[in-house]
Amino acid sequence: MSPSRNSPLAAAVALLLGGCAVGPNYHGAPQVTPAAGDFKRADAATASAEPVTQWWTTLNDPELNHLIAATLAANPGIDVARARVREARANLRQQTATGLPTTAADAAYLRTANVGSLLGSSGSGSASGSSSSGGGLNLYVVGFDASWELDFFGGNRRAVEGASAAVSASEANVADATVTLTAEVAQSYIQLCDARQRLALTQQNIDIDSRLVELMKVRRAGGAATDLDVVRIINQLDTTRAMVPALNATITEQLNRLAALTAQEPGALDAELAKVGPVPAPPATTNIGDPAALLRRRPDIRVAERRLAQQTAAVGQNVAAEFPKVSLFGTVGFAAMHPQDLFNSGNFTYLAGPLLQWTPWDFGRLRARVAQARSARDEAEANYRQTVLNALADAETSLARYGQQRDAVTILGRARASAEEAYRLTEIRLRGGTAATTDVLDADTRRKQADLSYQQALAELTQDYVALQKSLGLGWAQPAGS
Numbered sequence: 001m002s003p004s005r006n007s008p009l010a011a012a013v014a015l016l017l018g019g020c021a022v023g024p025n026y027h028g029a030p031q032v033t034p035a036a037g038d039f040k041r042a043d044a045a046t047a048s049a050e051p052v053t054q055w056w057t058t059l060n061d062p063e064l065n066h067l068i069a070a071t072l073a074a075n076p077g078i079d080v081a082r083a084r085v086r087e088a089r090a091n092l093r094q095q096t097a098t099g100l101p102t103t104a105a106d107a108a109y110l111r112t113a114n115v116g117s118l119l120g121s122s123g124s125g126s127a128s129g130s131s132s133s134g135g136g137l138n139l140y141v142v143g144f145d146a147s148w149e150l151d152f153f154g155g156n157r158r159a160v161e162g163a164s165a166a167v168s169a170s171e172a173n174v175a176d177a178t179v180t181l182t183a184e185v186a187q188s189y190i191q192l193c194d195a196r197q198r199l200a201l202t203q204q205n206i207d208i209d210s211r212l213v214e215l216m217k218v219r220r221a222g223g224a225a226t227d228l229d230v231v232r233i234i235n236q237l238d239t240t241r242a243m244v245p246a247l248n249a250t251i252t253e254q255l256n257r258l259a260a261l262t263a264q265e266p267g268a269l270d271a272e273l274a275k276v277g278p279v280p281a282p283p284a285t286t287n288i289g290d291p292a293a294l295l296r297r298r299p300d301i302r303v304a305e306r307r308l309a310q311q312t313a314a315v316g317q318n319v320a321a322e323f324p325k326v327s328l329f330g331t332v333g334f335a336a337m338h339p340q341d342l343f344n345s346g347n348f349t350y351l352a353g354p355l356l357q358w359t360p361w362d363f364g365r366l367r368a369r370v371a372q373a374r375s376a377r378d379e380a381e382a383n384y385r386q387t388v389l390n391a392l393a394d395a396e397t398s399l400a401r402y403g404q405q406r407d408a409v410t411i412l413g414r415a416r417a418s419a420e421e422a423y424r425l426t427e428i429r430l431r432g433g434t435a436a437t438t439d440v441l442d443a444d445t446r447r448k449q450a451d452l453s454y455q456q457a458l459a460e461l462t463q464d465y466v467a468l469q470k471s472l473g474l475g476w477a478q479p480a481g482s
Contacts, residue, residue: 020153020154021158021316021320022154022316022320022323023154023158023313023316023317023318023319024312024316025312026161026312026313028305029304029381029384030381032385032388032389033291033388033389038291039288039290039291039399040396041396041397041400042288042399043399043403045284045285045286045406046285046286046287046399046403047285047287047288048287048288048290049289050287050289051288051289051469051474052287052474053475053476053477054477055182055469056068056182056186056475058282058283059186059281059465060280061277063189063272063276063277064186064280067185067189067258067262068181068182068186070262071262072178072181072182075181075261075263078174078178080177081173081177084170084173085167085170085171085173085174087170088163088167088170089167091163091166092160092164092166092167095156095159095160095162098156099149099151099156099157100148101147101148102146102147102148103144104144104145104146105142105143105144105145106143106145106333107141107142108139108140108141109139109140109141110138111136111137111138111139112137113136113137137337138337138338139335139336140335140337140338140339140342141334142334142342143334143349144331144332145329145330146329146330146331147328147329147330148328150328152323152326153319154320155316155317155320155321158313158314158315158320159313161309161310161313161316162309162310162313162314162317165307165309165310165313166310168302168306169302169307169310172299172300172306174476175302175476176299176303176476178476179299179470179473179474179475180470181261181475182470183467183469183470184261185258185261185262187463187466188257189258190280190459190463191250191459191463192273192276193276193279193280193459194279194455195247195254197278197279197455197459198243198455198456199251201448201451202244202247203244204448205240205445205449206237206240206241208444208445208448209236209237209445212233212237212441212442212445213233213234213237215438215441216230216438219438236445255267255269255273279455279462280462281458281462282462282465286465286468288395288468288472289472294395294472294473295388295391297472297473298391298472298473299476300387300391300473301384301387301388301391301473303387304387304388305384308380308381308383308384310380311373311377311380312377312380314373315370315373317373318373319370321366321369322366322370323358324356324357324358325357325358326354326356326357327354327355327357328354328355329352329354329355330351331350331351331352333348333349333350335349391471391473395471395472397471398464398468398471399468401467401468402464402465402468405460405461406461408461409454412450412457413454415450415454416447416453416454418450419443419446419447419449419451420447422446423440423444423446423447426439426440426443427440427443
């Protein structure tokens, strides 16, 4: 009867002779989107040139640069990610060492005796036998053992592949933490600057409304205004005043957040950030690169790709467990009844030979592990595809929001200019006697409200700029030589 072409024994012999690694080889992640092309939501204010890695420097704010540098130097989140890199590298060294021989040195002192003969000897008073040992036997042993599992089917090599991929994934996680932290610092700093500016503008509006209330009371006393006019202005004043507590709370929140990001206690940055400047404006043109560069740059995509490589190696590792294990075992040593005779050449012993281990019938346990590993690999591949699609959607959405917000800032800039012009013309009318002081104050209020709206829109534009940089995977630098 001829053996089957798919015989496991035949496959084992072929692999044994060839020294191949079983399981699927990793050939890279699947292509999810075309590698060429431009972003669909790009506009005239963006360019396909290589973006600036340290994007925050384009905002030209020294205080922001300082805060980000302090965060990257001291934030515990970065330390956690770096510690995981060291852990992964140690695991790689351990997996690499698994494929090398295992050695051990041992020494022992053994004593044995026949209890029955000892009792009989003591009862009869006989002096026969080994009286010095009381019928017992001493044995001194020293030796050296070594074993080496031959990696015929590549189980250890697959484990090393997986561990190496895990190292790369953990390194990408450090980059991902850097991208996230730089964006968080910038977002918090922008909110702080925005809140302080809005607080100053709100206080100016409070001063104007307070003057309006006093003037309206005077007019009511002279019969030129009603109680309703006074109540309306008081309501406007109270509404403006109600904005102050929320702005103060935002300022405190962002001061505490920036202190935590820079690994300091709450309040540590209060003096340094007491007089922050205006919200930094983004540059007129933003370099964004192209989608292909985005896929290479974003750390979360790199993490997903390395996890896929790791799970692919795990499949081969589990497949290798289905085949026989061949180990070389050897031990050398000396054994003697007296210490002084231990290292005599006649007491030298050795044992060496191959050891074959195989579990051909395990009721499906190994096959279940292989199936589990293949499913985990399929999950990792699906997760990679989803990560890529999410990254592209994130970038396109950020581009769209940034472009739309630029338009909003332009419109509100015109509204601010027209409010300023209306205030100027009202002042001219006041000097000409055709407008009242209340008209000027009312125009001034509208001017301040336009300033406030423009300020909020500008802050949101800069926030959208930060979100765009984060979506492009910027904020970390590729190590030199990698």
